[in-house]
Amino acid sequence: MKYRTLFSVIGLLLSPTFAFGACSIANLTRCLDSVCGINMGANPAARCQYCGSASAGAPAKSQGMKSVTAGSAAKYTISDKELKKAPSDPGERYVWATEKCLEKMDACTTDDVTDNYDSLIEQSCKAAGIAANFANLAKKVGKEKSANSCSTEISSCLINSKRCSADYRNCEDDANFDKFFAECAVASQGCDAHTKDIRAKLLATRDSTLKNTEQILTNIVTAYQDARKKKLEGTRASCKDGSAKNSCVNAVCNNNMRHKCEVGYEFEKALAQQLCKFYDIACERLK
Secondary structure: OOOHHHHHHHHHHOOHHHOOOOOOHHHHHHHHHHHHOOOOOOOOOHHHHHHOOHHHOOOOOOOOOOOOOOHHHHHHOOOHHHHOOOOOOHHHHHHHHHHHHHHHOOOOOHHHHHHHHHHHHHHHHHHOOOOOOHHHHHHHHOOOOOHHHHHHHHHHHHOOOOOOOOOOHHHOOHHHHHHHHHHHHHHOOOOHHHHHHHHHHHHHHHHHHHHHHHHHHHHHHHHHHHHHHHHHHHHHHHHHHOHHHHHHHHHHHHHHOOOOOOOOOHHHHHHHHHHOOHHHHHHHHHO
16 A cells, blocks of 8 residues: 555645656655665665564664765755654654655655655565555554644744744745645644644734734834934934033043143133034034
């Protein structure tokens, strides 16, 4: 039995408009093998052990998480760093691998994965001497979660800074929202029954957040305008009573004149007044 049931959400939400060009099955297989076929040359059962059935047993510890990425092929494969986040359960790992590889190869679809890679897993399971029970595995991976659990999980994923972000600034466009929501829906296994309602609620939250953000920006602009107006009024008042220039003269006297413009050193005060004459020019323009 194929894994189509595991990928139904991504198949529905990621429409063909997201795929550009033809899918390279060779590169898609290479990508999936970097997660499911680790050390496959020495272990023919690797695909079955990593992404097929727990009945095939766990890969030898000596094989670890060593990636098959190498050279120019690395752009089509999952890095060693990313592999550390891969689930250990075979079914969950296959879903995770599919999601990651479709992100790298947007011309490919979940049908390309199931049509081409399921048979490779089945062959690997035969090499391991077992008949993989894909039906039971799909049921285990697709176990439904509660609506609240799914809502929390998908929402947390969606507002990640690499996706919509908390203020939804990266998802003002519906296409971006749909793309990121699809990624999060696929990652949240067992939420198929709640996906439609969750999407509607998150879409409403996005619209409300963006509307509030616009109002906040308007308030900020208004606040700056008011502050500028008050500052201008204060400056005009200080020009009218001469306090602006007097403040400048006092500062020059105290900070730059040796005798602080004291009595007997009127030439210092006269110099300070000349240095502050620009206040006269500025105040004249503000009238």
